[in-house]
Amino acid sequence: MTFYKKLSPFYNLAIFYFSISLMLRIVLLFHPITQSSFSFLESLKIFGLGLISDFFVFVIASAFLWLYLIFLSNSKYNKPSGYIILGFLIAAFLYVLSGKSIFDEYGGALPRIVLIFIGLKTALFTLFLFLPEWRTKFRFWLFSFVIFLYVLLILQNGLSEYFFWNEFGVKYNFIAVNYLIYTNEVIGNIMQSYPVIPIFSALFLVSGIASYFIIKRSKNYIDQIPSFNEKIQISVFYSLLFIVSLFAIPSLAKTENSKNVFVNELQSNGLYKFFLAFENSKLDYFKFYKTMPNQEAFAILQKQFPAISGENTMQKISNDSVENHKNVVLITIESLSADFMKTYGNENNITPFLDSLSQKSLQFTNLYAAGNRTVRGLEAVTLCIPPTAGESVVKRDDNKNKFSTGAVFKDKGYNVKFMYGGDAFFDNMQDFYTGNGYEIVDKSSFSPEEITFSNVWGVCDEDMYNKAIKIMNGEAKQKKPFFNHIMTVSNHRPFTYPNNKIDIPGDIKSRDGGVKYTDYALRKFFDMARKQPWFNNTVFVIVADHCASSAGKTELPLDKYRIPAFIYMPNEKPEKFNKLMSQIDLMPTLFGLLHFDYNSKFYGQDVFKPSYKSRAFIATYQDLGLIKDNVLTILSPKQQIKQFQLKLKPEAGISPEYQIHYDEIPLKTVNKDLVNETISYYQSASYVLKEKEYQFKDLKKDKLYAKIK
Known part of the structure; x- marks a missing residue:
């Protein structure tokens, strides 16, 4: 041949x-x-x-x-090589079938896919080996x-x-x-x-x-x-x-x-x-979505931010009181849907500590996650910008030197760290956070004796919190305030965690167990933190990154974006804020509580300012939504626009501020003002990112910055 x-x-x-x-x-x-x-x-x-x-x-x-x-090949079926290969295939099949293989750590359909593949390979090899005539x-x-x-x-x-x-x-x-x-x-x-x-x-x-x-x-x-x-x-x-x-x-x-x-x-x-x-991970807003002249988009945006001018979001944030440079610990909790908590109607008592802590905190009862992936939650609390079309900024090539919460803290003299129990290479987190001035503490920072349990996602939350306490004790001795952003991992498939911690075994891979262990580990963290000299001078911000599920009957089901969020300040009176707000507003609101004066590019706002107008942003990778005035406006590719009237579906036994379910009824007549405002937000956010107007390192060279300073 x-x-x-x-x-x-x-x-x-x-x-x-x-x-x-x-x-x-x-x-x-x-x-x-x-x-x-x-x-x-x-x-x-x-x-x-x-x-x-x-x-x-x-x-x-x-x-x-x-x-x-x-x-x-025919030679591989000869004796003894054929029997050796068959033995190896059978052993591999039994290993995966045992349910304790490395593939089971990933959860989902992967173990079944691998099992089917090896099973077919074994069956075919057996036929070829023992039926040479066929x-x-x-x-x-x-x-x-x-x-x-x-x-x-x-x-x-x-x-x-x-x-x-x-x-x-x-x-x-x-x-x-x-x-x-x-x-x-x-x-x-x-x-x-x-x-x-x-x-x-x-x-x-x-x-x-x-x-x-x-x-x-x-x-x-x-x-x-x-x-x-x-x-x-x-x-x-x-x-x-x-x-x-x-x-x-x-x-x-x-x-x-x-x-x-x-x-x-x-x-x-x-x-x-x-x-x-x-x-x-790009989806060009200006190519696929409804647009308006940039000048018009920023003119509409200025109605929400009176202090801005031109095609940027630069504004001076001023407070009357003296700045309070307390330590700040931001904890973003993996997949913590609002309806896991008792106040939102859950009857399984899987968040007893969070339920208790929320009643001692400043609660934001009507807050919506920006997206449905971890990187969207990280983007929201770090950049305080609406979710733009395509992948999160965290995973884009142009993700460095952005105007971020960490940059504001560093400008105030804080030590700034991002802590993650897994490998920070995952989801591009290391590239994003180091590129924006954060120090990284991840699984690679742990010594063997500091790890008591880990799965494919990283060390368990208890191990991460133990490490965090050690680091913060060291930081406190430096006589500098610290800002530490901790991202949890335990409430994630495969939902494995140490046994004998809660009443749900850690090896049965239960979603409720993952939530309850996350809550348990957080309680242990606060038990340890209360014993530290820096505790009373520290503010704790707790928020979910996104909900546990985003699927629904509509493009953007509201109940799948509602998340718990609260700020705990030791020795401060609890309070509730019940107005509609976005995940991107959380950190600017914290800066307001600390009376920070700073020059901002954030879209997120201090919700306690008289100028704040209630709205929230929710999105997938391509559907971009604005909730305002009981209307959900959605921008989609092909210049499509949809609007829905939101009608509350109250559930018995739940307080009004914790109701999360709404019917989304298509509007027969389009509300043009809300459509234009939605376009204004998303178009301008896409523009400032594309034109590098959302950078931080060049900020002090900016003529507008010098002018407003």
Whole structure:
């Protein structure tokens, strides 16, 4: 068999992939949404450079096919190697089946997926080993399935790219990534929007026909399995192409530089665009959302912030009293929904300490999380800015030197730290916080004797709090105030924690157990803190990062964003603040309580100022919401706007300020003032981030800063 015939599965699939890509480009070129004409050179870029890009992307995507083909062999079934391999597979299967494997630490569907994969691999290997006379047929059907799967995915991707273009007029972007996150909602939308059964029936039929011809032209590979030396040749050739592709793909992407956006989109490869969406986490507000002239957006914003001027949010925050430089400990609690607490109606007594502490604190009873992921909560309390489209600023490349709560504290002479019981590399937290002047204390800072329990997310909350107490005792001796932001981890799947701490065992992986242990660990922290000399001179801010779940019947279900938040000051009288407010308002309100004078760029406000107007921001990665005047306004891609009247659904036995459930009734007549205000907030926030107007380090060089100072 000549060398090129050994590559027959690759080049036959490649020809099919290139054909589908070519057809897709032609269809999209003449699609009604593609309102543009193209010159000869532009057409050459679209089809010429597009084809080259497709080639290199296919090389990368063929990695799984290469792995499958390179391990095809008859010799591995010989004695004794076949029995050794089978024994290893059975042992691996039993290990995962035991429920105590490393995969179980991750929770979710991962253990089942791994178990199914190893189980199938073991079953197939057993058949191949003990039924050698059937080996050829089994191999043929398995080979056929792999080819069919590739063909199906190629067609499925082409179909998906078409429908995505039909919706948005571009190749994949962060919205496509978002669709993977909200699978239930997206599948429901697809089922309601398209004739799914006919489409998928045709898809499988075409995949079967195409696979038949590709298999027929490629099965010589399994009829005459290449020798070991031939596989080395194939692997060397493929590896060289793979390495070249890694450099060629991003280089070709740089040629997508036409002033005509459609040229760039049609030239691009959809799969690579999807990968970039994961990497960049960007969704351009100005391209996909309803906008207005920037000057108008900031003019509307000025009604909320009378002190600002121009296209920025710079303002002077002044207080009449002397600044109080108390220590501050901010604790953001993982996934602490409001309805876990007794005051919001929970009857399981899983937060006894938090229920007690809240009654001794300044409570914010009507506060909404900005988003539904940890990085959104961290963004909200650190940058005090509305959640912008796409991924949180925490995970973006341009996430450093922002105007942050830590920057304000540092400017006041505080030591500033971010403490996390896990690996701060996760979710880009280390890059974000170090890039904004915070010192990092994470799992890598712990000595072995400081860790009593850990799971995949990190050390248990008790260990983190013990470490925090040690660090704060050291800081107190430096005669400088400290600001320490602690992010908890224990209330997170797989919900494992030390046994014999609460009445729910730590190894049964219970959500209620995770909440109750989080509450228990927090009580232990306060028990220790009360014994320290710095306790009475410290303010404790406690807030959830987001709710435990964000799924609901509507795009932005209000009950899935309501979170507890309170500020505890030892020896201060408890108080309730019942007005609507946002997670981004929490730290500016704290600065007001400490009587800080500072120059601010925050969108968050001190809710005790007479100028404060009640509103809250809630968002997913693409739906951006404003709650105000009992109306929820939502901005979505494709310049879509929805508004809902909020009607309270009161629950018996719960005080009015703790009611969280609302019916969201579509408004028949749009409230234009609220629409414009919503656009103003989100457009201006996107603008100041994009134009680097939300930086801190250049603040003192800013002419406006000098003027207002």
